[in-house]
Amino acid sequence: MLTNDAALVLFSGGQDSTTCLAWALERYPRVETIGFDYGQRHAIELAVRPRVLEQLRSLKPEWAARLGEDHMVDLGLISQLSKTAMTEDIEIEMQENGLPNTFVPGRNLLFMTVAATVAYRRGLTVLVGGMCETDFSGYPDCRDDTMKALQVALNLGMDTRNKLETPLMWLDKSQTWQLAERLGGRQLVDLIRADTHTCYKGERGELHDWGYGCGTCPACELRARGYRLYHATSSHNRPAGAD
Numbered sequence: 001m002l003t004n005d006a007a008l009v010l011f012s013g014g015q016d017s018t019t020c021l022a023w024a025l026e027r028y029p030r031v032e033t034i035g036f037d038y039g040q041r042h043a044i045e046l047a048v049r050p051r052v053l054e055q056l057r058s059l060k061p062e063w064a065a066r067l068g069e070d071h072m073v074d075l076g077l078i079s080q081l082s083k084t085a086m087t088e089d090i091e092i093e094m095q096e097n098g099l100p101n102t103f104v105p106g107r108n109l110l111f112m113t114v115a116a117t118v119a120y121r122r123g124l125t126v127l128v129g130g131m132c133e134t135d136f137s138g139y140p141d142c143r144d145d146t147m148k149a150l151q152v153a154l155n156l157g158m159d160t161r162n163k164l165e166t167p168l169m170w171l172d173k174s175q176t177w178q179l180a181e182r183l184g185g186r187q188l189v190d191l192i193r194a195d196t197h198t199c200y201k202g203e204r205g206e207l208h209d210w211g212y213g214c215g216t217c218p219a220c221e222l223r224a225r226g227y228r229l230y231h232a233t234s235s236h237n238r239p240a241g242a243d
């Protein structure tokens with residue numbers, strides 16, 4: 001069912017944000033996307049974005065009609081301010097504080113704030129992000145409370161009544177695949193498998209059943225485990241070629 005709101009989706013070209021984009025395209029009559037270039041090691045994500053957008057447009061004519069402008073924003077200042085395994089060529093490992101060294105402090109706060117600024121200019125009233133508390137490496141800026149507090153802060157600071165929507169917040173990775181299947185059938189699941197990118201190391205050599213990637217970094221492991229659980233429990237409507 002369509003609402004009157006117009007949405008801006010934080011779209012990185014990965015599995016989660018592509019699922020969020022499909023979710024928004026089912027719900028809002030006008031949807032725009034925003035992506036951030038912050039010197040991330042897996043810049044391959046940014047490279048796959050245009051193709052994913054094109055594929056989503058060809059999946060459903062109503063999605064093509066609703067999907068509007070894509071905004072790319074240069075946030076190179078993140079790699080100037082913070083040295084992490086996300087932006088530097090160092091091994092991914094756990095830190096003493098229990099967070100992986102892929103954690104870029106405040107990154108999602110910054111992303112949402114920049115998105116809110118663009119939404120303000122474009123007259124968009126809903127911000128959609130793929131933040132998830134369930135199995136997302138424990139990043140504190142992915143917490144539901146963080147997003148709710150940020151919604152209040154942004155609306156106070158910009159004098160708006162915008163909503164921050166996080167449709168994946170309480171889903172695990174296998175449920176995220178299920179949501180994709182509900183939104184766009186096996187065609188969307190296949191699109192996400194083949195065209196989106198999640199691997200921290202940026203590898204796209206071999207197409208596994210769960211998609212491209214090194215298969216051993218935390219992002220690949222999470223994606224592969226989720227896909228296999230989804231595949232094992234979804235007895236019908238399996239993606240073609242996934243067996």
Ligand code: ZN
Pocket residue numbers: 198199200201202203213214215216217218219220221
């Ligand atoms: Zn990987």
